[in-house]
Amino acid sequence: MITVDPTSGTPPYEQLRVQVRDAVTAGSLAAGAKLPTVRALAEELGLAVNTVARAYRELEADGVIETRGRNGTFIAQHGDPTQQQAQDAARQFADRVRRLGLPEDAALALVRAALRT
Structure with a gap:
């Protein structure tokens, strides 16, 4: 990188x-x-x-x-406190998804679906 x-x-x-x-x-x-x-x-x-x-x-x-x-x-x-909380939540989600062995595209699909509800 x-x-x-x-x-x-x-x-x-x-x-x-x-x-x-x-x-x-x-x-x-x-x-x-x-x-x-x-x-x-x-x-x-x-x-x-x-x-x-x-x-x-x-x-x-x-x-x-x-x-x-x-x-x-x-x-x-x-960023602002709201942005910081969102960053923290995203990092926690990413860590959990990695531990579960879920592929990135599947994890992103779950996030998109959750944001639509």
């Missing part, structure tokens, strides 16, 4: 920061989603650990992500 262009004039930490922020804005990274550890993402992208750590620090300062100590780093709740 995230790529870093080493030939870009934009520093790698900034490329990472912008891509995570944009994914949150677009909804492809939902509130409560767990991010890889700094070390794991650095290894995956071929970056220095400090580069990923800087991007995470800036994202946290901007309120995009939150670090929960040893539990990891997560996409922060955002």
Whole structure:
């Protein structure tokens, strides 16, 4: 999902920061989603650990992500309280659907049907 262009004039930490922020804005990274550890993402992208750590620090300062100590780093709740509750409900539903082994298209069909009633 995230790529870093080493030939870009934009520093790698900034490329990472912008891509995570944009994914949150677009909804492809939902509130409560767990991010890889700094070390794991650095290894995956071929970056220095400090580069990923800087991007995470800036994202946290901007309120995009939150670090929960040893539990990891997560996409922060955002928006008004109603939106936050809806994000939380959606995350809980998605977690439950995954545990049940239901395919995404079937889960979305259930949501559409429930919204029509």
